Amino acid sequence: MTDPQIVLTERVQQALGAAFGAEYTDADPLIRPSQFADYQANVAMSLSKRLRRAPREVAQEIADHLADFPGTVEVSGPGFLNITLSDEWITTQAGEALADPRAGVAVADSPQIVVIDYSAPNAAKEMHVGHLRTTIVGDALARVHEHLGNRVIRQNHLGDWGTPFGMLIEHLLDIGEEAAVAQLEAGEGNAYYQAARVKFDSDPEFNRRARTRVVTLQAEEPETMRLWHIFMNATVRYFNKVYTQLGVTLTDDDIAGESMYNPVLAQVCDELQERGIAVVSDGALCVFPPGFTGREGQPLPFMIRKSDGGYGYATTDMATIRYRVQDLKADRLLYVIGATQAQHMSMLFASAKMAGWLPDHVHAEHVQIGSVLGSDGKMFKTRSGASVKLLDLLDEAEVRAAEVIRDSDYPEEERRAIAHAVGMGAVKYADLSVSHDSEYVFDFDRMLALTGNTGPYLQYAQARIRSIFRKGGVDPAEATGPIVITHPAERALALRLLGFGAVVAEMAETSAPHKLASYLFETASAFTTFFENCPVLKNDVDPAVRASRLALCALTLRVLDTGLELLGVPVPERM
Ligand code: ARG
Numbered sequence: 001m002t003d004p005q006i007v008l009t010e011r012v013q014q015a016l017g018a019a020f021g022a023e024y025t026d027a028d029p030l031i032r033p034s035q036f037a038d039y040q041a042n043v044a045m046s047l048s049k050r051l052r053r054a055p056r057e058v059a060q061e062i063a064d065h066l067a068d069f070p071g072t073v074e075v076s077g078p079g080f081l082n083i084t085l086s087d088e089w090i091t092t093q094a095g096e097a098l099a100d101p102r103a104g105v106a107v108a109d110s111p112q113i114v115v116i117d118y119s120a121p122n123a124a125k126e127m128h129v130g131h132l133r134t135t136i137v138g139d140a141l142a143r144v145h146e147h148l149g150n151r152v153i154r155q156n157h158l159g160d161w162g163t164p165f166g167m168l169i170e171h172l173l174d175i176g177e178e179a180a181v182a183q184l185e186a187g188e189g190n191a192y193y194q195a196a197r198v199k200f201d202s203d204p205e206f207n208r209r210a211r212t213r214v215v216t217l218q219a220e221e222p223e224t225m226r227l228w229h230i231f232m233n234a235t236v237r238y239f240n241k242v243y244t245q246l247g248v249t250l251t252d253d254d255i256a257g258e259s260m261y262n263p264v265l266a267q268v269c270d271e272l273q274e275r276g277i278a279v280v281s282d283g284a285l286c287v288f289p290p291g292f293t294g295r296e297g298q299p300l301p302f303m304i305r306k307s308d309g310g311y312g313y314a315t316t317d318m319a320t321i322r323y324r325v326q327d328l329k330a331d332r333l334l335y336v337i338g339a340t341q342a343q344h345m346s347m348l349f350a351s352a353k354m355a356g357w358l359p360d361h362v363h364a365e366h367v368q369i370g371s372v373l374g375s376d377g378k379m380f381k382t383r384s385g386a387s388v389k390l391l392d393l394l395d396e397a398e399v400r401a402a403e404v405i406r407d408s409d410y411p412e413e414e415r416r417a418i419a420h421a422v423g424m425g426a427v428k429y430a431d432l433s434v435s436h437d438s439e440y441v442f443d444f445d446r447m448l449a450l451t452g453n454t455g456p457y458l459q460y461a462q463a464r465i466r467s468i469f470r471k472g473g474v475d476p477a478e479a480t481g482p483i484v485i486t487h488p489a490e491r492a493l494a495l496r497l498l499g500f501g502a503v504v505a506e507m508a509e510t511s512a513p514h515k516l517a518s519y520l521f522e523t524a525s526a527f528t529t530f531f532e533n534c535p536v537l538k539n540d541v542d543p544a545v546r547a548s549r550l551a552l553c554a555l556t557l558r559v560l561d562t563g564l565e566l567l568g569v570p571v572p573e574r575m
Contacts, residue, residue: 002093002104003502004039004085004495005031007070012041012081015065020051037074037082038495044079055079085495087485094483094494098551103558104501107149114145115153115324118336119243119250122159123235123257124168126190127242127390129372129380129442130338136431136568137369138336139248140513144566148508153328156250157320158239158257160232163310164193166214169227170206171196177230184234187241187389220262228259238391245394246424247570261319265311268319269304277355283307289350302347314348321352325362332363334511339368339437367511368437380442397423400444404456405575414574421570422448422456429455432567433517453521455569461524462560463575464531465553472537474550476558481551484544489530493552496526500559504566513567520563527556 008031017025027043034040044059051058059079066073070089074082097104118138121127145152172180183192199206216224243250269285272278278287286301294300304315324330335345345366352358374380401423430447434440450456469476485491503519535541536549564571
């Protein structure tokens, strides 16, 4: 591990042990970036109370016990340890990272099975921009876990079952298979749903047919299933267009929709009832997980069977946990789902724990996705107030991206490829660069800006490095250094590059793509400062310095490329 903060944490912990006894080796040395040095350790202040000694004295004692230390340490102020790493340590570590095709990202010692539930649009309604965000965040998490050597099982929990499908199938019969398929493939799911709904509400005969159809669907009667498949296949073809456009890794093999669990729902309920985990309350079968109460303090039910005998979202989700833990053997479960479902998710996890379906060694987590808002601060819609058709939105992103790169004289085909990469990169990065649980305002101008923490800024940074290599006639793979430090901007860039492995691990650990995004942004900014101050290809640059700077460019390129790949943000060759 090359990350300076981690290396320093270990060394200071050893010093703590040597100075004050073994019980101090797991104290957090509180290593933080510093204004006056590379880092500072703040641990002396907090330890001074425990040790009943002056903080400066404690700090000095730690400094005296630092062995095999890769830099210099100074006690300063009330008891800070200011740490400056040696140039030699930095360049050696950077050289190692450069020789490592993974750029310092370690492979997991014991790979885990990580089941990731994401995307999950509803077939009975249009896929909306909220699903876009769970798709993009979930896909980044899937990519990063795979890169770390974990086994990822993607689960696209489509809303593909339930009472609305009675009327959706009857509507399909009314308008004819061909027309229905054409409409669904085009992403007109909402209009389709609404047309069916109008008839359901106003036409008693249609209403009766739809209800009968729900019964034959529940029974999985062959002709009904044939029609259901026609409906679903057309709908999934539309979802796949969106996934392809975005470069999302989900395939048809990852579909594990609500319908998949239909055959086991009765058994889920029976088992929970027999074991006394679920009880009948007002005719409905409910789990009452501890700690959930309503406004008047009454226990809140997690309803797994309605009083009319029907199953719901809660029933299916109990089945998802049982399946993912018992059959898929998950070590970790990620549910990448809207923050508005927080209560459902915590009741689900608590109920599954009661049932013994979520043992302690399995880590389950709701990765909460914040809402995407329009400029009016309400849920994102078009100007006319209708919901936005996703493919249209993505098309618009590409058209606007083409304007950003308007001045170039690239061949038409390449221009289109760049506009695609920049447009999709901008939309995806906007979802990834803010903390996944916060709301944000969807704004094309901001996400397509070439400055600031945006996708295009990072794409531009990597394209610029590529162009340095093109101009110099050098293959990045051949830029092997050695790295030397002749300017503070080189040092700052190298130091930053050493943190890549740790931030990738942290993103996976905390399910937080924005941490990797911020790191890449800071790295690109450090590169910009380096490039403004340190000429690489100019004639008067000493050959050894040029070789070192090319090596820094190559390592930066690898870090940016790998990082953007892990986020699922495409990288154009030129921009
Ligand atoms: N289809 C649901 C929705 O659109 C999301 C499903 C998420 N996954 C789950 N296991 N509940 O809100």
